[in-house]
Amino acid sequence: MADQEYSKEQAPNEDSDTSIDEEAISTNQANSELASELDGLLDEIDSVLETNAEEFVKSYVQKGGQ
Amino acid sequence: MAIPKICGIETEYAIIQPKLSEQNPIHASSVLVNAYAKQAESSTNGGVAYTVEWDFNDETPGNDARGLAPIGSLPPLVETHLVNAVLENGARFYVDHAHPEISTPECIDALQVVKYDRSGERILELAMSVANETLSPEEEIVVYKDNSDGKGNSYGCHENYLVDRLTPFGEIITHATTHFITRQIFTGSGKIGVEATGVDSNSIKYQITQRADFFEEEVGLETTLKRPIINTRDEPHADATKYRRLHVICGDANMSETATFLKVGSTSILLAMIEDNFLTRRIVFDNPVRCIKEVSHDPSLKQQLSLNDGSTITALEVQWEILKSASSYVSKGGGEFAGGVVADEIINTWEHVLTGLENNPESLRSEIDWIAKRLLIESFADRHNLSIFDPKVRLLALQYHDVRQEKRISEIIGLKKLITNSEVNYGIDNPPQETRAYFRGVCLQKWPELIVSANWDSLVFRLEGDYLKRIPILDPSEGSLAKVQSLLERATSPNELIAEIELSNK
Numbered sequence: 209m210a211d212q213e214y215s216k217e218q219a220p221n222e223d224s225d226t227s228i229d230e231e232a233i234s235t236n237q238a239n240s241e242l243a244s245e246l247d248g249l250l251d252e253i254d255s256v257l258e259t260n261a262e263e264f265v266k267s268y269v270q271k272g273g274q
Numbered sequence: 275m276a277i278p279k280i281c282g283i284e285t286e287y288a289i290i291q292p293k294l295s296e297q298n299p300i301h302a303s304s305v306l307v308n309a310y311a312k313q314a315e316s317s318t319n320g321g322v323a324y325t326v327e328w329d330f331n332d333e334t335p336g337n338d339a340r341g342l343a344p345i346g347s348l349p350p351l352v353e354t355h356l357v358n359a360v361l362e363n364g365a366r367f368y369v370d371h372a373h374p375e376i377s378t379p380e381c382i383d384a385l386q387v388v389k390y391d392r393s394g395e396r397i398l399e400l401a402m403s404v405a406n407e408t409l410s411p412e413e414e415i416v417v418y419k420d421n422s423d424g425k426g427n428s429y430g431c432h433e434n435y436l437v438d439r440l441t442p443f444g445e446i447i448t449h450a451t452t453h454f455i456t457r458q459i460f461t462g463s464g465k466i467g468v469e470a471t472g473v474d475s476n477s478i479k480y481q482i483t484q485r486a487d488f489f490e491e492e493v494g495l496e497t498t499l500k501r502p503i504i505n506t507r508d509e510p511h512a513d514a515t516k517y518r519r520l521h522v523i524c525g526d527a528n529m530s531e532t533a534t535f536l537k538v539g540s541t542s543i544l545l546a547m548i549e550d551n552f553l554t555r556r557i558v559f560d561n562p563v564r565c566i567k568e569v570s571h572d573p574s575l576k577q578q579l580s581l582n583d584g585s586t587i588t589a590l591e592v593q594w595e596i597l598k599s600a601s602s603y604v605s606k607g608g609g610e611f612a613g614g615v616v617a618d619e620i621i622n623t624w625e626h627v628l629t630g631l632e633n634n635p636e637s638l639r640s641e642i643d644w645i646a647k648r649l650l651i652e653s654f655a656d657r658h659n660l661s662i663f664d665p666k667v668r669l670l671a672l673q674y675h676d677v678r679q680e681k682r683i684s685e686i687i688g689l690k691k692l693i694t695n696s697e698v699n700y701g702i703d704n705p706p707q708e709t710r711a712y713f714r715g716v717c718l719q720k721w722p723e724l725i726v727s728a729n730w731d732s733l734v735f736r737l738e739g740d741y742l743k744r745i746p747i748l749d750p751s752e753g754s755l756a757k758v759q760s761l762l763e764r765a766t767s768p769n770e771l772i773a774e775i776e777l778s779n780k
Contacts, residue, residue, distance in 0.1 A: 246653040249687055253654070253670065256681045261669040264292060265424075268672060271299055271372035273286040273429030274497040274524065 276549040276611045279542035280750045286373040286429040287417040288548030304357045310401035311359040328358040329727040338507040360728040362718045364711030379711030383613025384539035395677040420675040421484035428488040431527035452557045454591040461537040463526040464644035482644045484526045484746035486570035512728035515747040529684035531692040532641040539620030543600045560583045584653045632685040652698035680726040713753030735768040
């Protein structure tokens with residue numbers, strides 16, 4: 209552990225152009241997977257949301273605490 | 275010299291009765307705490323000390339770690355008339371100001387804090403359930419584990435760490451300020467808009483933390499007004515000649531177990547490094563109060579922060595530097611002060627999270643709250659073609675902090691778990707075994723009706739002949755299972771317990 213180097217210079221995103229491209233591609237793929245994954249979840253989330261959002265959010269007032 | 279970082283978290287929950295036009299949060303909080311305490315007391319094993327008074331003899335929130343409090347600063351009032359329950363897991367569940375608040379028992383490391391923080395969420399959930407059974411549907415009580423109502427009112431999630439009294443407080447101020455400002459990149463729970471005074475509330479769509487907007491001072495005693503980054507409340511709840519309790523008020527309440535783990539874990543290791551004088555470089559911000567907001571207001575993590583030597587640095591770069599020191603410290607044996615093998619896991623998680631923040635923050639969508647919440651609300655806004663400031667999006671952002679199982683959005687979106695459900699449930703009724711919380715919890719389980727009052731560092735028993743005896747436990751590492759289990763098993767009454775303690779003290 210002590211020998212590991214955490215300096216920014218060695219972070220993967222500063223590697224060669226090729227690896228940046230590969231990373232960008234894999235990031236894009238991950239993002240589209242994420243989008244479809246979230247889409248399914250949003251159906252479930254719609255079902256637990258409180259009704260009358262405007263009124264609910266407006267009346268959500270707390271006393272300041274510590 | 276570093277000492278083991280016994281630690282804990284106290285969380286003020288938001289409370290609302292959504293169907294009522296008039297809100298009375300103090301009353302609602304009392305109903306909630308009372309309902310939980312009563313049902314726990316009447317359950318079969320029921321050891322909750324509903325009737326136990328909180329012992330305020332040792333409460334001195336006005337003491338300032340810097341010595342005399344400056345004129346004009348306001349120590350918090352201790353409200354003795356409000357409801358208190360001491361729980362058989364060693365926790366305290368009570369009404370503070372206008373919020374229900376739960377303090378975890380004293381824990382031995384960051385992973386145990388995560389467990390008892392989750393048990394605390396379950397206790398709030400159970401409290402809502404039993405309270406709402408006694409109320410009409412219109413009076414339903416709901417709590418949220420957040421830190422801001424979006425309208426300029428904030429309430430806290432405080433951390434506490436046991437610190438060696440001999441460590442100069444100035445050293446803690448220097449290094450902890452730097453950590454608190456920069457750790458926000460993984461501790462933040464995310465917030466729509468801005469609440470800082472004098473800033474247009476819609477000038478930033480989304481910021482990293484809930485709390486940063488409310489910090490106006492670098493160092494100070496207050497917790498409700500002019501909140502300071504470093505809180506100087508000097509109230510150790512322990513032997514004050516040996517210990518401090520560092521009371522950290524600038525963190526967010528987290529739904530993510532990874533975030534709580536890393537928040538408490540990184541801070542525990544940092545404090546041990548300060549005690550051992552291990553940190554060589556002093557990173558000092560030119561204007562900490564501005565920096566805490568600058569970091570929070572920049573989810574791109576690119577913000578350059580001005581140091582007092584005229585150079586600049588990003589929060590992520592500071593965290594890499596602290597991690598580098600922490601990793602070296604742990605590899606040289608310092609991990610023993612932050613949970614041993616747990617300290618190794620803190621280092622691994624810290625590295626994983628900083629790498630993710632640097633390369634692809636969305637990869638941390640199941641581990642870091644502000645990232646999970648941002649993806650969620652942005653996807654929701656896109657799907658329904660809404661602005662991020664639309665009430666429906668704000669409602670979803672609020673419900674991210676729901677702890678009820680059937681509405682627990684953080685669970686629906688699959689935040690990573692470090693603690694199993696059975697461990698969480700076990701933690702509701704059972705104290706940590708490594709600290710004085712064990713003694714407190716087991717005594718409450720055995721003799722709930724004979725404990726008259728309790729505090730973090732004492733229990734008062736009612737003995738035969740109706741006289742009272744106060745047992746102090748001034749060292750948080752005393753009273754552990756290893757030290758008192760056989761004593762507690764042998765004693766059939768508080769009288770026997772105290773007779774044996776007095777004999778061993780002679």
